[in-house]
Amino acid sequence: MGKIPTGEAFRQRFGNPHAVIHRVDVHLSLLEGAQETGRSNFTSTRMERVEQDDTGVTVFDQKGQAHRGLALIGADGVKSVLRAQYVNDPPRITGHVVYRAVVDRADFPENLQWNAASIWVGPNCHLVHYPLRGGEQYNVVVTFNSRKQEEWGVTEGSKEEVQSYFQGICPKARQLIDLPKSWKRWATADREPIGQWSFGRTTLLGDAAHPTTQYMAQGACMALEDAVTLGEALRVNGNDFVKAFDLYQRSRVARTARIVLSGREMGRIYHAKGVERLVRNELWKGRSPERFYDAMEWLYGWNVKNCLAPGAA
Ligand SMILES: Cc1cc2nc3c(=O)[nH]c(=O)nc-3n(C[C@H](O)[C@H](O)[C@H](O)COP(=O)(O)OP(=O)(O)OC[C@H]3O[C@@H](n4cnc5c(N)ncnc54)[C@H](O)[C@@H]3O)c2cc1C
Structure with a gap:
């Protein structure tokens, strides 16, 4: 049996608590945030195709209606239409x-x-x-x-x-x-991690950018980190979308790819059988909290102050 304390010692080490939350509660907070902006929210509207030019992006929905904006963030999940249009890679x-x-x-x-x-x-x-x-x-x-x-x-x-x-x-x-x-x-x-999510005035976010297995329990966490990083990238680039999307991508690709690849490895370790299972048990048995924390520093040591790639501003 292995134990990783997630109380005060975790907070002292990483500056944040280890928390879990009901998905519905995350959705509600996001909805409230979107409503506070006072901008239009469309439900039951499926984006089907995107066109962009030097001044903006036009999104066409399932009814053929066009929606025009300065830029587009495709946070449309594991079966992203935007990713299919620009990357078109298989799951x-x-x-x-x-x-x-x-x-x-x-x-x-x-x-x-x-x-x-x-x-x-x-x-x-x-x-x-x-x-x-x-x-x-x-x-x-x-x-x-x-x-x-x-x-x-x-x-x-x-x-x-x-x-x-x-x-x-x-x-x-x-x-x-x-x-x-x-x-x-x-x-x-x-999906295999990719090095390009930003295409001019469009970019991908969350599962659209880096769909992962659930073994690291980090998919939604990474989507939220993406959003914070994108906000920072826009701030330091004075809302220049093309530059900000490039910085955002450079800041996020390696970290989120590590989640995808680590997720595959954790799936193997959790489900190990035979001698591989004994090796897994040896690795975890008697390991001190400090050693677990050291191994997780790359994951939980993230914060808004260190989220942008070096040489950002
Ligand atoms: C079994 C399982 C367990 C998981 N456990 C965890 C966990 O413990 N911790 C964790 O952090 N993550 C976990 N995840 C991952 C997490 O659910 C996802 O990473 C997260 O939901 C991604 O958020 P997202 O906003 O990128 O995409 P989604 O949550 O998929 O949201 C995409 C949205 O886009 C909409 N959409 C899709 N296509 C279009 C379109 N063409 N036009 C308009 N809208 C569109 C969808 O309706 C949806 O509302 C788990 C996932 C699974 C499957």
Whole structure:
């Protein structure tokens, strides 16, 4: 068993707490921020194609309506239309399937109501659980290597399928997979990291720029870091979009590629079996918090003061 303290010692080391948050709460904050700008927000509007010239960008939606602006940030997720138009690279289907559910405290086992992100690993599978909203709810996430050919996408899950992958794991962990009343099922994919996201007055952000597997639990965190970095890049370039998009890209490509590549490696380590599993256990057993922190410095040592590539301004 390995333990990484995420309380005061973590805060002292990295200047921030280690926190988890319900996805809906992130969405609401973003919506409130967008509404505060007083600008138009369109829902149910699908961007289909983009044109740009020296003075701006025009986006055409599914109804053929044109929307004109000075620049475009394509934060349109793993199946980004903007990325397809400028990069058009294929996804890499992992064959790893994730099931997720949120369980109310009343239904969650008392002996697992820990105020910590916890992970149980086994051959070809792992389980994660952590409290949300001060422990009112618990997020349950289970992952396994699928036996069948997978296609990238999200569907309704089945209890029977999850159960069939978690035979023979310890009962304390196994009780988690019997809890949820309904599951969502993600057949996951990522893409090879790319060195160019910015194309003139357009750029990519979040999963559109660097879709990753979930093993580092950093996809949304990276999207938020992208946004902060982009804001800084615009600030130091006096809102010159072309220059700012270039600086933003230079500041973000290596870090986010490291997340994508580390995610693949963590997937292998978590799901190790046979002798590889013994090696994994040796690596983590008895490791001091300081050594874990040192290994995570590159990840959690990020902040707004060091977010821009050197020679930025
Ligand atoms: C199983 C799983 C577990 C995860 N766990 C974690 C975790 O623990 N921690 C973490 O940080 N991240 C995690 N992630 C990753 C996280 O969900 C993503 O990285 C994050 O949602 C990316 O945000 P985004 O805004 O870039 O894209 P999205 O959240 O995908 O948002 C894209 C938006 O663009 C819209 N859109 C798409 N196409 C168009 C179009 N053509 N026109 C207009 N709008 C469009 C979509 O409707 C959507 O609203 C996980 C992901 C998965 C699948």
